[in-house]
Amino acid sequence: MTNQQLLTKPIGIDVNQVADSSSEEATKAESSKPELNSDEGLPLLLKAIIEGFVDGVLILTTNQEWFHANECGRRMCSQISQGKLPINSIPEPIWRVCQSLIDSREWFSDRKRFLEDEIKVNKSVEFRVRVRWLTLDLSRDPYLLVTLEDQHQSTKNSAITDVINYGLSQREQEVWLLKKANFTYEEIAHQLYISINTVKKHLKKIYAKQKQLMQH
Known part of the structure; x- marks a missing residue:
């Protein structure tokens, strides 16, 4: 399968914003910071939003480490690996796309890119995987944001819409x-x-x- 490389803006999420250098404003900004999850370092609000996505969402490090994933992402990874990998392991087809994005940094240092590919497990299980850069203030190194779309579920939703419209x-x-x-x-x-x-x-x-x- 051929990876389609498209231009896009880099994703940035500023977790700890400080409005001003003055002590009064700094204190105000400190009190308004989002509550953090002590286990993963993600703001709880951001985590709740990710959990609400219909698509699978994974946040990975460039060292092939699992940083965060929503429930859909975990389930889809299990489907792709067909239950043969331990929990929180990254299936090889997903990491192959991630590695291609990492390798592309030599040509596109500004990281204004994302890659996508299709992963077909069998006739009834097929996913579209998209990988792009994600910048968090939690680390100076960028993360990899992976989204997984269930192709058959998307097709089914489209067909159901047609059923109603027609x-x-x-x-x-x-x-x-x-x-x-x-x-x-x-x-x-x-x-x-x-x-x-x-x-x-x-x-x-x-x-x-x-x-x-x-x-x-």
Whole structure:
């Protein structure tokens, strides 16, 4: 698979901001700092936001160490490694993309880049991984921010949106969900115990509803 390299702005999160050099302002700024997690050093608010993401989120060091991950990220890593790695281990396909970003620093010292790739575990488990630089005041060295998107879940969500927008029947919903998941006519027919001609008829109706919606 080919890594797609795109330009983007570096991510910066300033955890400990001090508004002014005066003692009064410094005291005020100190009292307004976000509460830190003693185990990981992340602000609790930032940690809560990361946990709320639908995508998996990992924060790694350039020394291939696990700094933080949300629950989705942990679950997805387990799926990629198929349960063969210890907890808090970085699957090799993910680290391969991270290493490519690290190596690219020789050509792009300003770190204004991110890399992405696809990781296919099997027919029903596929992820899009994106890696970019993350700057935290907790360390002078940058971290690696890794996001993992469940491709099949994203496709399913898109199909469900279509179901609502197009006003599909129950059977049309079933056909469309499989079609969006890149099932062939034969596979859809086998999955739903219907003929291939019936699959084609349902899809023809769906496309007609789609066209009607687009015209409106």
